[in-house]
Structure formats: C-alpha cells, structure tokens
Amino acid sequence: MTLTPNFYHHRVCLxxxxxxxxxxxxxxxxxxxxxxxxxxxxxxxxVESAVDDMxxxxxxxxxxxxxxxxAGDPRxxxxxxxxxxxxxxxxxxxxxxGVATSRALLGQQQTVVNGLVSPTGTPGKVKISTGPLSAQAxxxxxxxxxxxxxxxxxxxSSIKYFPMGGLKARDEFTAVAQACAGHDFWLEPTGGIDxxxxxxxxxxxxxxxxxxxxxxxxSSIIDQATGDxxxxxxxxxxxxxxxxxx
Numbered sequence: 058m059t060l061t062p063n064f065y066h067h068r069v070c071l072x073x074x075x076x077x078x079x080x081x082x083x084x085x086x087x088x089x090x091x092x093x094x095x096x097x098x099x100x101x102x103x104v105e106s107a108v109d110d111m112x113x114x115x116x117x118x119x120x121x122x123x124x125x126x127x128a129g130d131p132r133x134x135x136x137x138x139x140x141x142x143x144x145x146x147x148x149x150x151x152x153x154x155g156v157a158t159s160r161a162l163l164g165q166q167q168t169v170v171n172g173l174v175s176p177t178g179t180p181g182k183v184k185i186s187t188g189p190l191s192a193q194a195x196x197x198x199x200x201x202x203x204x205x206x207x208x209x210x211x212x213x214s215s216i217k218y219f220p221m222g223g224l225k226a227r228d229e230f231t232a233v234a235q236a237c238a239g240h241d242f243w244l245e246p247t248g249g250i251d252x253x254x255x256x257x258x259x260x261x262x263x264x265x266x267x268x269x270x271x272x273x274x275x276s277s278i279i280d281q282a283t284g285d286x287x288x289x290x291x292x293x294x295x296x297x298x299x300x301x302x303x
Contacts, residue, residue: 067091069259069298072123072148072245072273076285078114085118087288088295093148093169093271094118098136099127107136108143115146123148129173129219129247131155131189138162141170148271150217153208154188160212169271171217171245172208174201180232183218201236208242215243215271223249224257234265243269251277252290256297263301 071088074095075081081094096114101107115122124146126133134155141149142162149159149170156172163170174183177196183204186197199207205216218233230246237244244267246258255274262270278290 068263068268068302069270069272071291071294071298072247072271073278073286073291074125074275075114076279076283078117080285080288081114082117083288084286084291085121087291090119090121091295091298092291093121093123095123095125095150095273095275097125097127098133098140099125099130101136104136104139104143107140111140111144111146115144120145120147122146123150125150126152126173129187129217131187131192134158134189141168151213152187152189152192153185153204154191156208156213157211166212169214169243170212171215171243171271172204172211172213173217173219174204175219176221176226176229178229180228181236183216183233201233202240205236205240205242215245215269217245217247217273219273220248221246221250221258223251223254225249227261230258231261231265234262234267237262238266238268241268243267243271245271245273247273247275249277250274252293255294256301259298259301 071092096111124137124141131152134152138159141159151159153172159170173187174185177184177198182198183201184196184198185204279286
C-alpha cells in the first residue's frame with residue numbers, strides 16, 4: 058500500500074469526489090496521479106461497510122484515497138477517524154477537534170490529515186469551533202497563526218479552509234495563505250471553487266509561497282445526472298495547474 062502520496066513531489070494536488078469506482082479510476086488517470094479522490098463517510102451505514110468499500114477504491118488508484126466527512130459535517134468526525142485507522146489512506150478530512158484522534162488511530166505521520174477552519178469576516182482570524190459540539194457553541198475565533206500551531210500540536214498536516222464561497226473571502230484567504238507559508242503549513246482551499254475561479258484561487262496561494270496546496274473542487278465539476286465527477290474537467294484543472302506551477 059502506498060502511504061506516501063505522489064504529490065509529495067509536487068506543489069499542487071487536486072482533491073475531487075468520486076461517484077463510483079469506475080469514476081475514481083477515470084479521475085485518477087485524467088489527473089495523471091496529481092489527485093486525491095474523495096469518498097464520503099456519510100454515504101455508509103457503518104464503519105465496517107465503509108472500510109470494505111474504501112479498500113476497493115484504494116486498490117484502483119494506488120491508495121490516492123481521501124476519506125471525507127460530507128460537506129464538513131462534524132457528526133462524521135469519529136467515523137472518519139475509525140475508517141482512517143483501518144484503511145490507512147493517503148488523505149483524511151477532519152474538523153478541527155478531530156485531528157488528534159485521526160492521527161493517533163492512523164499510527165503514522167505519512168497520511169495527510171487536514172483540520173477544518175472557517176472564515177470569520179476578518180482577515181487573519183479564523184473559526185476553529187468546527188467539531189460536533191463546538192460547532193453548536195459560540196464561535197471560537199483565533200488568529201490563524203494560533204490555529205496553525207494548534208493543528209501542529211495535534212498532528213495535523215494542513216488547514217482545510219471551508220466554506221470559502223469561491224473568491225468571496227479573497228482577503229481572508231490571502232491572509233490564511235500567507236500564514237501557512239510563513240509557518241510551513243499546507244493549505245486546502247475548499248468551497249465554491251470552479252473552472253472559472255480556480256486559477257485565481259490557486260494563484261493567491263502560490264503567490265503567498267504556500268509549499269503544498271490541495272484545492273478541493275466538488276459540485277461544480279460533478280455531472281448532476283450521474284453523480285460522477287467529469288474527467289474532462291479534471292483534465293482542464295490539471296492543465297491550469299501545470300501552466301501556473303510549471
């Protein structure tokens with residue numbers, strides 16, 4: 058099983074959702090391996106069924122598997138950690154408070170574990186109360202540098218910045234990108250990214266000097282009739298990425 062992702066050797070890696078195993082394989086091939094393929098824990102009735110199915114996905118794509126929550130749903134946090142411990146994927150999506158549990162159950166440092174923090178309306182400040190209970194409590198807003206330090210304390214690899222609303226939070230996203238660059242932390246912009254704004258969003262992170270960027274592009278490239286991500290759109294995203302990164 059490959060635990061060290063292909064993108065360790067590259068600056069940018071796409072993160073897109075698979076509608077089926079055939080779709081996962083097609084996406085992976087379209088992205089020439091520069092992709093993490095998301096499968097959502099929310100789609101399974103139990104940890105056991107998720108583990109069995111996700112192992113089949115992983116076998117088709119050299120373990121370029123990203124275990125997802127499902128629209129950042131904090132109620133999926135514990136299930137994601139349990140799945141990750143069994144499947145040993147290359148990538149795990151977590152709410153802020155779930156990072157340490159995922160890292161502990163993984164039992165290794167190679168898998169990328171992100172921690173979800175949200176925009177606040179103020180550049181330089183982020184919301185970290187994204188867990189099952191904390192999301193229901195008054196907002197915990199901290200400097201992004203503090204959030205990064207806390208994620209590092211918990212064994213996190215990156216900030217998942219969600220929901221961005223595309224470029225609606227441009228100034229805030231720029232501040233987050235600059236903090237990630239300054240503190241040698243990875244960044245995963247998520248929410249409202251499409252073929253029209255992807256280049257601008259990626260350019261902001263590149264200009265800030267972020268070392269590894271994992272943009273999540275979801276609903277905008279999914280065929281609503283089939284539920285599959287369109288491989289031709291993945292190819293377009295890869296072409297944009299290659300043009301910007303070289």
